[in-house]
Structure formats: structure tokens, C-alpha cells
Amino acid sequence: MTRSRRITPSQAVSALRRIPATLTMVGLILLVGVASRGLWMPFEDADLFETVAYGLPNLSDGRWWTPVTGTFFIGQPWVYAITIASFWGMGYLEFRRGSRVALAYFWVGQLFAVLATALTLLLLSQVPWAWAQTQAQSLDVGASGGTMACIAAAVGLFRAPWRVRGWLVLLGFVFVMMLFWGAVDDLEHLLAVLLILVTDRSLRVRRTxxxxxxxxxxxxxxxxxxxxxxxxxxxxxxxxxxxxxxxxxxxxxxxxxxxxxxxxxxxxxxxxxxxxxxxxxxxxxxxxxxxxxxxxxxxxxxxxxxxxxxxxxxxxxxxxxxxxxxxxxxxxxxxFRAKRSSKLGIQPAPTLADLLRTLRAHGGGTLSWMTTWEGNSYAGTTGGIVAYQRRGGVALALADPIGPAETRAAAVEEFIHTAENAGLVPCFFSADDATRAAVPDTWRSLVVADDTIVDLPGLSFTGKRWNSVRTSLNKAGREEMTFRLTHLKSEPWGVQQQLRAISEAWVGDKDLPEMRFTLGTLDEAEAHEVRLALAVAPNGDVDGFLSWLPIYGEGGVVRGWTLDLMRRREGGFGPVMEYLIGSSATQFSEEGCEIMSLSGAPLAHDYPPDAGMIAALSDRLAEALEPVYGFGSLHRFKQKFHPRYETMYLLFRDESDLAAIGGALTRAFLPDATLRQFAGAGLELVRGPRD
Known part of the structure; x- marks a missing residue:
């Protein structure tokens, strides 16, 4: 599953080939630095400085060439590092928009900064202002006017909301430097940035x-x-x-x-x-x-x-x-109107009964039944109902809104609006493509799992690719295993106790408690709508069991089932899970159901080769968590049933929300975990997989 995504030398060379103008400017500045010895000696002390430096005194004396010549010289050796680094803006601009555009921004910004600074100081020095009169006599060298213009233009190319944030940081920097230090180069930087601010008009604070x-x-x-x-x-x-x-x-x-x-x-x-x-x-x-x-x-x-x-x-x-x-x-x-006890959605808030009526009337997705579990709150919208949990300042919506498909966008928009007005970070976890299309265009999406769907009409375990499932079913027949689809509350007390003992043994083998949120327990399996698949040995022992959650279609019809709990007794029938899933699929198909979802395995998505950093991060996190929860092995197990995949997303506003969302998800999945248990799980991650 692990794929290498390091930048190769050929990719680096290809990227450098796209910024020839930037590399040429940097090369010329370094070449002039060597020729003038400015790389190791202060050029400000050289005799040539007054001839090539720009500023009001030289322009007044008719040295019209200085705005150009002064661009290639640097006053102090230590400034070279800052100057070269500041060319990132020109490089980014050239990479995105081409060499001509980058050169235009650089030279227009550089010449404007030099000439506008000279004109500004000429006017201000006419009044008795000591600062203006002092700076009017100053000379300067360097390309910082042009590089600051390019940086401003590059910030304007950032995608929202980083564009506004970048502009604020840049404007804050130039204003603070100007007001508190106010050298001639600080004025040049301020004017260059303001030029791009006015001409590009990429800062639109009112639209935020x-x-x-x-x-x-x-x-x-x-x-x-x-x-x-x-x-x-x-x-x-x-x-x-x-x-x-x-x-x-x-x-x-x-x-x-x-x-x-x-x-x-x-x-x-x-x-x-x-x-x-x-x-x-x-x-x-x-x-x-x-x-x-x-x-x-x-x-x-x-x-x-x-x-x-x-x-x-x-x-x-x-x-x-x-x-x-x-x-x-x-x-x-x-x-700034949010209150600590702000309610989300239309009031009064929907109840669980309201949610169930809406779910049965309009249907839902493979995870929709999980919204009925304890711990969820409900936000009513004109387009439906959104189930969410409020954790650590985050409104963590579970799956997709419940309601008519045509009002999905309205439900998503209203939930986001009310969550933000309440001072919460809104996000959707395990959402489908329709919800992804409904969030604002500026939102980000991160693949969190692949929902594994088995289509039931015409399903038969024939052919070579079903060998492993068919072998498990045949072996179960030889060992006289019994399959039963039932309800937890319908089973005798003795069977229920066996199920709880199996579940408790499974939990006891983990350093962390049972996960919640999108992973249920036997408590959730007690609902009458949830079905249990039991594998019973000839002596009456339950060797394994599954719980199936209903997938509703319109009009209250159950069109499929979603796998939740998977538990087996230690030392019981070996391929019990293949047997249970295969037998369940056969019965669901006979009942006329359309689909069977084996649920999504978190952090087990197969990303395309160009997925980049997100895929690399997911791979590393999956490897780290494999010893504790085995998401990767679970994903490989489900592939035995040849499912098709539907992508499930985490939808969020931008990367700055991820830290808060990560904390909220941790508490949603592990609401009862203690610090000691987290520490124990951390040691398990360090130890790696068990033999």
C-alpha cells in the first residue's frame, strides 16, 4: 500500500525550467555581487555606490539610470540571503503565469517603488519633518521593491481563504516596518505592495x-x-x-x-x-x-x-x-454575536423520532442509521436534518444530511451558517459525493475511507474469484455450523451472554476501548431495526456474530444492510467471518435487497499516483495505526467479496481547521478513553505489528 512520492531530480529540473526569468535575475545579482565584491564586503562603503544607487539625491542630479543599475547591487553581504529568498514570489508568479508576467510585475514594481518613494520624500521634505528630510537625502540599492511587488502578486494567486490571510500578513509587515523603523527601503516596500493591492484588487475582505x-x-x-x-x-x-x-x-x-x-x-x-x-x-x-x-x-x-x-x-x-x-x-x-449556548438549526431542535420519520420517508445512505445512535444532536434545516456532535469547538456532522435529495445543498449551507454563527468549526465526516458537491467551492475534502458495496441482485458465489468464500461456506457445512439472522433482544439470555463475552474479550485485547461515532457496540445492536448474524457451532456455542444496520430507501423500504460489528470467539470456527458475510449476502439477496455495505475501512483508500501529500500522510498514518486497529488488514479482508467502492470524505473549510477537527474526531471515536489508555496505544504504535 505504501507508495513513494518524493520529488525526483527530473521533477525538480522540470520545475526550474519553468522559472528562467527568476533564475536569471538571481544569477545576475550574484554575478554583480562577485564583480563588485559586495558578496563579502559592504558595498555601501564602495566608491561606486553613489554612482549606481537610486534615491532622490541622484535623481535630482540627473542620474536617470540609477533605478535600473541600483537593482543589481546589495548594500551589505548578509542582505544577499534575504534578497535571494525574497525571489520566491517572482518564481511562484512565473511558475503560475509565465515569464513575461513575472518580469512585468518585477520591473513595474521596482521602478514604481523607487520613483514613487523619491516623489513622496520630495513632497514631505518641504515641511519641517525631520524624518522626511533625513530620508530624502538617503540612497539605496537592491531589488526589494520588485520582489515585494511579486510577493504581493503571488499572494493574490493563493486560493481562498489563504489569499486574504496572506494579504493581511504582508500588509501588517510593511505597515509595522514603515511606522516603527521607516527607512527609505521600508517606504519602497510599502508603496510596491500598495501598488499591487490597488491594481490587482485581489483582497476582498467584505466577501469573507x-x-x-x-x-x-x-x-x-x-x-x-x-x-x-x-x-x-x-x-x-x-x-x-x-x-x-x-x-x-x-x-x-x-x-x-x-x-x-x-x-x-x-x-x-x-x-x-x-x-x-x-x-x-x-x-x-x-x-x-x-x-x-x-x-x-x-x-x-x-x-x-x-x-x-x-x-x-x-x-x-x-x-x-x-x-x-x-x-x-x-x-x-x-x-461577533455567538453565545456559548447557541443552538444549531431551526428551533426547537428535531428529536430522534423526527429523525426516524425523515429517514424512513426519504431514505438515506449506508451510514445514515448511525445518526440515530446516542451522543448525536440534531440540527433542523429547511432542507432536512443534520446529525452532529459538538466537541472541542467543532460541529462534527456525521455522514450526510437526512432529507430529500433535492434539498441537500440547502441543508448543508444552513448547517454551515448556523455552526459558524455559533462560533463552531463545521465539518462533515464520512460524507458522499453529493454532500461534497454541496459545500462551498472554497472548502477542502480529504478521503477518509472507501465504502465497500456489494450489489446483491443476481449474486452467486460461483467462479474462480469466489473460491475463498465458497470454501468457507462448504467447510461450515461439513462442520455442521448453523447460520441464523435474528435480533439481539429475540435471543435467549444465554446467547446474549455469549455475545457479550465475545465482545468483551475482543475489547480487552485492545489498549483502547471500543470506538464509537461510526463504529457501534452491542448497545447499538439492541435496536429492533438492527439484525444479528450468528454462527452457531453444533454444541450451541456462538463462534462469531455480525450486526447489520438498515439502509432505508424512500417510503420506509429497507433496500440494503450495512455491516457494523464483527466479533469472533477465540478458538472457534476459523473462517467464521467469510461464512457469516457470505450467508448474510445470500439471504439478503433472496429477500430482494439491492446492496450490502461492508462499511469503510478508514485510512485504506487507494489514491491515484498524483495524489501528493495527502496520500503520503494517509499511508504513514495507516501504517502507524495498523498494530492497534488493523484498518489495512480489514480492507484486504473485504476485498474477498469483490465490492465496488464509493469514496467517503472529510469535508472542512481549510487546513487551519484540521487540528481542531482531529481533536474532535479523537473524542468522538474514543469518548471514554483515558490518558493512560492513549499512552498505552502510543506504546503499541512504537512497538509496531505483533508477530
Whole structure:
């Protein structure tokens, strides 16, 4: 099952061939670095620097060539590593859109950054602003204006929601660098990014979901708080003036950090109280900045700093950033209405009886009966009913919505909407292709299993490919085994006790308890609708048993059965499982059923060769869990019945939700497991398969 998916040398060479312009630019910069000795000596100290460097002084002197020549030089040797790394944006852009587009973005961004910076400093230096007058006399070299433009354009190619997140990180970086350090290259970076922001218009915050609006707020307050901490510890020299490390404002920053730590989780889940505290915190910072600015205008920064304990420059810069965050929080205020006890779906919520009526009326899939099990809650929608479990901030929907097929999309949409408004992470586990098509286009899907379907009409165990099943049936006949389809509650007390003893012996052999969620126990098998297949030895011992869950079609007709429990007695009839499944299939076929599902074996999907990282991760996880649960061997066993496969998916918003979903699934499958049992299972994984 394991397949190698490492990038081969030929694939790497093929990828490099698609970015010739990027490699050429990097090569030219390195070549110029060798020729100018800038790779090992500071080029800023060389005599050639003033001739090739760009900036307002050289442009004023008529050195029109400097925006081009200065691109290929680097001021300090250590900056080469950063410059070369920053070409990733151009490489990505070229790989996706071609060399001409990448070169256009680079050179337009580079020339615009240089010329717009010179013009901006020319205008600002006309007023008595020390920072502007100082930077207007500065010269610079490097390709960072072009590379930042390419990075911005590359971020615009990201798929949602990473595009918005990438833009926020990039804008946060250039604004913080500009406000707190504000060198001429920082202004170039800011203008290059703003150029792409305006021209590409790939940042559309208003179109983001409620969940994304909350995430943006969290990122903004965390990034701003981190910037405040950094600027307290490091010297700055931005447009508002220079500061010294730990020169004041420590108490203010400590208060901000404490409040942010208190509210960040609530903001992520859309709690109103967290939003109110964030508004208050932002307003206090903005008012503090306004007060400082007013007092500076009435007195001076030096006089004010002699009275207050703090740097006026940091207060003004922080107030400006908090103003931006405050405006955003007000604009997206509707995203913060979630309550801790928020109900999902139409109220009052459907009951189990409502679910059963809907399931029998409209039918369901092979896992639909599992939605009736204890532990599930029900969200009513105009398109049906969604069964889910609420675990660790995740609304974990089980299988597919129950209801008419034509309203599936409406049910999925409403469930997602109500879950997000409640501050929960919505996802669907073991969903089919129809549900996958109903989720938003930006959602991701991950194959979690292959449902193994045996078509029953005309089934007969003849021919060479059925040898193993036929041999098991014949052997059972010779040993006078008895097959019986029954109900658990219909069996005598002695038989029920045998079944429980077999099940308890199976569980006792595991380091973890019986799994739940999509795997039932004898408690779930007690339902009258569930059937049990028994293999009884001549002496009356039950050597093995299966439980079958009904698959409903429209009008309450049972059109098939899904395999749930598989248990055998130690030392009993050898091929008891083949015998039980084969005998069950024969009887179901005689009853007129359409299908028999052997259920899905998790982490046992056969991925196509180009599946990439997801397939590699699934393979490794399957290998690790094989000693504990044997998913791979179960999958191979089911292949004896030559089923067809229907893919089952985990549907989720994006990769950032996977950590929370993983924790929720762990608790859904193992709700009663203790830390000690998890530790024991971990040791089993380390030991590997038993002989």
C-alpha cells in the first residue's frame, strides 16, 4: 500500500525550467555581487555606490539610470540571503503565469517603488519633518521593491481563504516596518505592495465569511500586540521619531498583552463580550494617541516625555495601527454575536423520532442509521436534518444530511451558517459525493475511507474469484455450523451472554476501548431495526456474530444492510467471518435487497499516483495505526467479496481547521478513553505489528 512520492531530480529540473526569468535575475545579482565584491564586503562603503544607487539625491542630479543599475547591487553581504529568498514570489508568479508576467510585475514594481518613494520624500521634505528630510537625502540599492511587488502578486494567486490571510500578513509587515523603523527601503516596500493591492484588487475582505472575519480580527490584535512588545525591546526610528529600548510604556504594553490574552479565544469564536473588550482596548489606545498628539502640539515632545513615563513616538505609531483595527472591528461587528449556548438549526431542535420519520420517508445512505445512535444532536434545516456532535469547538456532522435529495445543498449551507454563527468549526465526516458537491467551492475534502458495496441482485458465489468464500461456506457445512439472522433482544439470555463475552474479550485485547461515532457496540445492536448474524457451532456455542444496520430507501423500504460489528470467539470456527458475510449476502439477496455495505475501512483508500501529500500522510498514518486497529488488514479482508467502492470524505473549510477537527474526531471515536489508555496505544504504535 505504501507508495513513494518524493520529488525526483527530473521533477525538480522540470520545475526550474519553468522559472528562467527568476533564475536569471538571481544569477545576475550574484554575478554583480562577485564583480563588485559586495558578496563579502559592504558595498555601501564602495566608491561606486553613489554612482549606481537610486534615491532622490541622484535623481535630482540627473542620474536617470540609477533605478535600473541600483537593482543589481546589495548594500551589505548578509542582505544577499534575504534578497535571494525574497525571489520566491517572482518564481511562484512565473511558475503560475509565465515569464513575461513575472518580469512585468518585477520591473513595474521596482521602478514604481523607487520613483514613487523619491516623489513622496520630495513632497514631505518641504515641511519641517525631520524624518522626511533625513530620508530624502538617503540612497539605496537592491531589488526589494520588485520582489515585494511579486510577493504581493503571488499572494493574490493563493486560493481562498489563504489569499486574504496572506494579504493581511504582508500588509501588517510593511505597515509595522514603515511606522516603527521607516527607512527609505521600508517606504519602497510599502508603496510596491500598495501598488499591487490597488491594481490587482485581489483582497476582498467584505466577501469573507463570518469565520474569516473573526480570524482576521484575531490576527490583527495579536500582530499589533506583538509589534508593541518588539518595539519596547528594540530601538526604533520611524516617521514619529527615534526611541530607545525599554524607555517607557512597559505598563501600557503589559495591560494590552493581558487584555489580548483574555479576549483572543473569545474573538476566535465570535463572542460578543470579547468584541466589546477589544473595542474598549482599541479606543483607549487611540484616545491615548490623540491626547499625546494634542499635548505635543501645545508643548513639545521633549517637554511631554519629561512629564510622562513613555515614548511619544511609540504611542502615536501604536494609536495609528489601533485605529485601523478599531475601524475593522466596527465594520464586522455582526460577526461577533455567538453565545456559548447557541443552538444549531431551526428551533426547537428535531428529536430522534423526527429523525426516524425523515429517514424512513426519504431514505438515506449506508451510514445514515448511525445518526440515530446516542451522543448525536440534531440540527433542523429547511432542507432536512443534520446529525452532529459538538466537541472541542467543532460541529462534527456525521455522514450526510437526512432529507430529500433535492434539498441537500440547502441543508448543508444552513448547517454551515448556523455552526459558524455559533462560533463552531463545521465539518462533515464520512460524507458522499453529493454532500461534497454541496459545500462551498472554497472548502477542502480529504478521503477518509472507501465504502465497500456489494450489489446483491443476481449474486452467486460461483467462479474462480469466489473460491475463498465458497470454501468457507462448504467447510461450515461439513462442520455442521448453523447460520441464523435474528435480533439481539429475540435471543435467549444465554446467547446474549455469549455475545457479550465475545465482545468483551475482543475489547480487552485492545489498549483502547471500543470506538464509537461510526463504529457501534452491542448497545447499538439492541435496536429492533438492527439484525444479528450468528454462527452457531453444533454444541450451541456462538463462534462469531455480525450486526447489520438498515439502509432505508424512500417510503420506509429497507433496500440494503450495512455491516457494523464483527466479533469472533477465540478458538472457534476459523473462517467464521467469510461464512457469516457470505450467508448474510445470500439471504439478503433472496429477500430482494439491492446492496450490502461492508462499511469503510478508514485510512485504506487507494489514491491515484498524483495524489501528493495527502496520500503520503494517509499511508504513514495507516501504517502507524495498523498494530492497534488493523484498518489495512480489514480492507484486504473485504476485498474477498469483490465490492465496488464509493469514496467517503472529510469535508472542512481549510487546513487551519484540521487540528481542531482531529481533536474532535479523537473524542468522538474514543469518548471514554483515558490518558493512560492513549499512552498505552502510543506504546503499541512504537512497538509496531505483533508477530
Amino acid at each position: 465569511t463570518v469565520r474569516e472575519q473573526r480570524l482576521i480580527a484575531v490576527i490583527a490584535v495579536i500582530a499589533l500586540t506583538a509589534a508593541e512588545i518588539i518595539t519596547i525591546l528594540l530601538p526604533t526610528d520611524g516617521p514619529f521619531g527615534p526611541t530607545e529600548p525599554v524607555s517607557g510604556g512597559v505598563v501600557d504594553v503589559a495591560i494590552d498583552v493581558a487584555v489580548v490574552l483574555l479576549i483572543v479565544r473569545g474573538l476566535r469564536r465570535g463572542r460578543r463580550w470579547s468584541w466589546v473588550l477589544a473595542i474598549i482596548l482599541g479606543a483607549l489606545n487611540v484616545l491615548g494617541g490623540v491626547l499625546v498628539l494634542t499635548l505635543i502640539m501645545l508643548t513639545s515632545a521633549a517637554e511631554l516625555e519629561s512629564v510622562i513615563y513613555g515614548e511619544t513616538e511609540l504611542s502615536l505609531a501604536s494609536a495609528f495601527l489601533w485605529l485601523l483595527v478599531l475601524i475593522y472591528l466596527i465594520v464586522v461587528r455582526r460577526a
